[in-house]
Amino acid sequence: MFVLDSRLQQDTLPLGDLPLCRVLLSNDSNYPWFILVPRRADISEVFQLEAADQLQLWQETTELAQLLQSVFQADKMNVAALGNVVSQLHMHVIVRRRDDVAWPAPVWGKHPAQPYSDEEVARIREKLRVAFQHDPRFVQAVV
Structure with missing residues:
Protein backbone atom coordinates (compact mmCIF):
# COMPACT_ATOMS: atom_id res chain seq x y z
CA MET A 1 0.00 0.00 0.00
CA PHE A 2 1.38 3.40 -1.01
CA VAL A 3 1.97 5.89 1.81
CA LEU A 4 3.62 9.25 1.20
CA ASP A 5 6.73 9.86 3.31
CA SER A 6 6.01 12.18 6.26
CA ARG A 7 8.76 14.61 5.26
CA LEU A 8 7.28 14.96 1.77
CA GLN A 9 3.85 15.49 3.34
CA GLN A 10 5.31 18.21 5.57
CA ASP A 11 7.31 20.07 2.89
CA THR A 12 4.99 19.90 -0.11
CA LEU A 13 1.52 20.74 -1.36
CA PRO A 14 -0.44 18.02 -3.18
CA LEU A 15 -1.45 18.83 -6.75
CA GLY A 16 -2.90 15.52 -7.91
CA ASP A 17 -2.06 12.20 -9.50
CA LEU A 18 -0.75 11.17 -12.90
CA PRO A 19 -1.10 7.55 -14.02
CA LEU A 20 1.87 6.46 -11.87
CA CYS A 21 3.00 9.41 -9.79
CA ARG A 22 1.62 11.70 -7.15
CA VAL A 23 2.41 15.29 -8.17
CA LEU A 24 3.59 17.57 -5.37
CA LEU A 25 4.67 21.20 -5.23
CA SER A 26 7.58 21.95 -2.92
CA ASN A 27 6.36 24.65 -0.56
CA ASP A 28 9.21 26.99 -1.51
CA SER A 29 8.24 29.90 -3.71
CA ASN A 30 11.89 30.65 -4.50
CA TYR A 31 11.57 28.16 -7.38
CA PRO A 32 8.77 26.34 -9.21
CA TRP A 33 9.81 22.98 -7.74
CA PHE A 34 7.72 19.90 -8.39
CA ILE A 35 8.13 16.37 -7.08
CA LEU A 36 6.84 13.17 -8.63
CA VAL A 37 6.40 10.19 -6.31
CA PRO A 38 5.53 6.81 -7.84
CA ARG A 39 2.51 5.42 -5.99
CA ARG A 40 4.20 2.12 -5.20
CA ALA A 41 4.93 0.75 -1.73
CA ASP A 42 8.44 0.40 -0.34
CA ILE A 43 10.36 1.68 -3.36
CA SER A 44 13.54 3.71 -2.85
CA GLU A 45 15.33 3.18 -6.17
CA VAL A 46 14.27 3.43 -9.82
CA PHE A 47 15.59 -0.09 -10.50
CA GLN A 48 13.16 -1.50 -7.90
CA LEU A 49 10.22 -0.52 -10.09
CA GLU A 50 8.82 -2.98 -12.62
CA ALA A 51 10.10 -2.24 -16.14
CA ALA A 52 6.76 -0.75 -17.24
CA ASP A 53 6.72 1.54 -14.20
CA GLN A 54 10.30 2.64 -14.91
CA LEU A 55 9.23 3.70 -18.40
CA GLN A 56 6.12 5.40 -17.04
CA LEU A 57 8.17 7.32 -14.45
CA TRP A 58 10.55 8.65 -17.11
CA GLN A 59 7.65 9.49 -19.42
CA GLU A 60 5.81 11.42 -16.70
CA THR A 61 9.03 13.16 -15.64
CA THR A 62 9.91 14.15 -19.19
CA GLU A 63 6.43 15.36 -20.05
CA LEU A 64 6.15 17.36 -16.82
CA ALA A 65 9.59 18.93 -17.37
CA GLN A 66 8.69 19.92 -20.94
CA ASP A 75 16.34 28.75 -18.65
CA LYS A 76 17.17 25.22 -17.43
CA MET A 91 11.82 12.75 -8.75
CA HIS A 92 12.58 16.46 -8.41
CA VAL A 93 11.59 18.58 -11.42
CA ILE A 94 12.81 22.12 -10.75
CA VAL A 95 12.38 25.15 -12.96
CA ARG A 96 15.56 27.21 -12.96
CA ARG A 97 15.94 30.73 -14.22
CA ARG A 98 19.04 32.86 -14.40
CA ASP A 99 17.36 35.37 -12.08
CA ASP A 100 16.41 32.88 -9.33
CA VAL A 101 17.97 33.38 -5.90
CA ALA A 102 20.38 30.44 -6.15
CA TRP A 103 21.43 30.58 -9.82
CA PRO A 104 23.67 28.93 -10.90
CA ALA A 105 24.18 26.92 -7.70
CA PRO A 106 21.97 24.01 -6.62
CA VAL A 107 18.74 24.95 -4.83
CA TRP A 108 19.28 22.71 -1.81
CA GLY A 109 20.18 24.56 1.36
CA LYS A 110 20.98 27.77 -0.48
CA HIS A 111 18.17 29.95 0.87
CA PRO A 112 15.44 29.40 3.46
CA ALA A 113 12.19 28.15 1.96
CA GLN A 114 9.61 30.86 1.33
CA PRO A 115 6.17 29.23 1.67
CA TYR A 116 3.60 29.93 -1.02
CA SER A 117 0.54 32.01 -0.30
CA ARG A 137 -3.96 11.70 -18.78
CA PHE A 138 -3.11 14.99 -17.13
CA VAL A 139 -6.54 16.64 -17.04
CA GLN A 140 -7.37 15.18 -13.65
CA ALA A 141 -3.87 15.60 -12.26
CA VAL A 142 -4.33 19.07 -10.82
CA VAL A 143 -6.80 19.27 -7.94
Whole structure:
Protein backbone atom coordinates (compact mmCIF):
# COMPACT_ATOMS: atom_id res chain seq x y z
CA MET A 1 0.00 0.00 0.00
CA PHE A 2 1.38 3.40 -1.01
CA VAL A 3 1.97 5.89 1.81
CA LEU A 4 3.62 9.25 1.20
CA ASP A 5 6.73 9.86 3.31
CA SER A 6 6.01 12.18 6.26
CA ARG A 7 8.76 14.61 5.26
CA LEU A 8 7.28 14.96 1.77
CA GLN A 9 3.85 15.49 3.34
CA GLN A 10 5.31 18.21 5.57
CA ASP A 11 7.31 20.07 2.89
CA THR A 12 4.99 19.90 -0.11
CA LEU A 13 1.52 20.74 -1.36
CA PRO A 14 -0.44 18.02 -3.18
CA LEU A 15 -1.45 18.83 -6.75
CA GLY A 16 -2.90 15.52 -7.91
CA ASP A 17 -2.06 12.20 -9.50
CA LEU A 18 -0.75 11.17 -12.90
CA PRO A 19 -1.10 7.55 -14.02
CA LEU A 20 1.87 6.46 -11.87
CA CYS A 21 3.00 9.41 -9.79
CA ARG A 22 1.62 11.70 -7.15
CA VAL A 23 2.41 15.29 -8.17
CA LEU A 24 3.59 17.57 -5.37
CA LEU A 25 4.67 21.20 -5.23
CA SER A 26 7.58 21.95 -2.92
CA ASN A 27 6.36 24.65 -0.56
CA ASP A 28 9.21 26.99 -1.51
CA SER A 29 8.24 29.90 -3.71
CA ASN A 30 11.89 30.65 -4.50
CA TYR A 31 11.57 28.16 -7.38
CA PRO A 32 8.77 26.34 -9.21
CA TRP A 33 9.81 22.98 -7.74
CA PHE A 34 7.72 19.90 -8.39
CA ILE A 35 8.13 16.37 -7.08
CA LEU A 36 6.84 13.17 -8.63
CA VAL A 37 6.40 10.19 -6.31
CA PRO A 38 5.53 6.81 -7.84
CA ARG A 39 2.51 5.42 -5.99
CA ARG A 40 4.20 2.12 -5.20
CA ALA A 41 4.93 0.75 -1.73
CA ASP A 42 8.44 0.40 -0.34
CA ILE A 43 10.36 1.68 -3.36
CA SER A 44 13.54 3.71 -2.85
CA GLU A 45 15.33 3.18 -6.17
CA VAL A 46 14.27 3.43 -9.82
CA PHE A 47 15.59 -0.09 -10.50
CA GLN A 48 13.16 -1.50 -7.90
CA LEU A 49 10.22 -0.52 -10.09
CA GLU A 50 8.82 -2.98 -12.62
CA ALA A 51 10.10 -2.24 -16.14
CA ALA A 52 6.76 -0.75 -17.24
CA ASP A 53 6.72 1.54 -14.20
CA GLN A 54 10.30 2.64 -14.91
CA LEU A 55 9.23 3.70 -18.40
CA GLN A 56 6.12 5.40 -17.04
CA LEU A 57 8.17 7.32 -14.45
CA TRP A 58 10.55 8.65 -17.11
CA GLN A 59 7.65 9.49 -19.42
CA GLU A 60 5.81 11.42 -16.70
CA THR A 61 9.03 13.16 -15.64
CA THR A 62 9.91 14.15 -19.19
CA GLU A 63 6.43 15.36 -20.05
CA LEU A 64 6.15 17.36 -16.82
CA ALA A 65 9.59 18.93 -17.37
CA GLN A 66 8.69 19.92 -20.94
CA LEU A 67 5.41 21.42 -19.82
CA LEU A 68 6.99 23.32 -16.92
CA GLN A 69 9.78 24.66 -19.12
CA SER A 70 7.15 26.25 -21.34
CA VAL A 71 4.75 27.40 -18.60
CA PHE A 72 7.44 28.99 -16.42
CA GLN A 73 9.87 30.07 -19.19
CA ALA A 74 12.75 28.09 -17.70
CA ASP A 75 16.34 28.75 -18.65
CA LYS A 76 17.17 25.22 -17.43
CA MET A 77 15.22 22.30 -16.03
CA ASN A 78 16.83 20.40 -13.15
CA VAL A 79 15.65 16.80 -12.89
CA ALA A 80 17.02 14.52 -10.19
CA ALA A 81 16.19 11.46 -8.13
CA LEU A 82 17.96 11.92 -4.82
CA GLY A 83 17.15 10.11 -1.63
CA ASN A 84 19.68 10.93 1.00
CA VAL A 85 17.13 12.46 3.39
CA VAL A 86 13.86 10.96 2.11
CA SER A 87 14.47 7.40 0.98
CA GLN A 88 11.08 7.01 -0.75
CA LEU A 89 11.67 7.22 -4.49
CA HIS A 90 10.82 10.70 -5.74
CA MET A 91 11.82 12.75 -8.75
CA HIS A 92 12.58 16.46 -8.41
CA VAL A 93 11.59 18.58 -11.42
CA ILE A 94 12.81 22.12 -10.75
CA VAL A 95 12.38 25.15 -12.96
CA ARG A 96 15.56 27.21 -12.96
CA ARG A 97 15.94 30.73 -14.22
CA ARG A 98 19.04 32.86 -14.40
CA ASP A 99 17.36 35.37 -12.08
CA ASP A 100 16.41 32.88 -9.33
CA VAL A 101 17.97 33.38 -5.90
CA ALA A 102 20.38 30.44 -6.15
CA TRP A 103 21.43 30.58 -9.82
CA PRO A 104 23.67 28.93 -10.90
CA ALA A 105 24.18 26.92 -7.70
CA PRO A 106 21.97 24.01 -6.62
CA VAL A 107 18.74 24.95 -4.83
CA TRP A 108 19.28 22.71 -1.81
CA GLY A 109 20.18 24.56 1.36
CA LYS A 110 20.98 27.77 -0.48
CA HIS A 111 18.17 29.95 0.87
CA PRO A 112 15.44 29.40 3.46
CA ALA A 113 12.19 28.15 1.96
CA GLN A 114 9.61 30.86 1.33
CA PRO A 115 6.17 29.23 1.67
CA TYR A 116 3.60 29.93 -1.02
CA SER A 117 0.54 32.01 -0.30
CA ASP A 118 -2.85 30.46 -1.07
CA GLU A 119 -3.15 32.86 -4.02
CA GLU A 120 0.22 31.77 -5.46
CA VAL A 121 -0.75 28.11 -5.21
CA ALA A 122 -4.07 28.84 -6.92
CA ARG A 123 -2.22 30.58 -9.78
CA ILE A 124 0.14 27.62 -10.22
CA ARG A 125 -2.77 25.17 -10.22
CA GLU A 126 -4.55 27.25 -12.86
CA LYS A 127 -1.42 27.43 -15.04
CA LEU A 128 -1.10 23.66 -14.86
CA ARG A 129 -4.81 23.09 -15.58
CA VAL A 130 -4.50 25.17 -18.75
CA ALA A 131 -1.24 23.51 -19.79
CA PHE A 132 -2.56 19.97 -19.13
CA GLN A 133 -5.91 20.46 -20.86
CA HIS A 134 -4.76 18.88 -24.15
CA ASP A 135 -3.55 15.63 -22.59
CA PRO A 136 -6.36 13.52 -21.11
CA ARG A 137 -3.96 11.70 -18.78
CA PHE A 138 -3.11 14.99 -17.13
CA VAL A 139 -6.54 16.64 -17.04
CA GLN A 140 -7.37 15.18 -13.65
CA ALA A 141 -3.87 15.60 -12.26
CA VAL A 142 -4.33 19.07 -10.82
CA VAL A 143 -6.80 19.27 -7.94
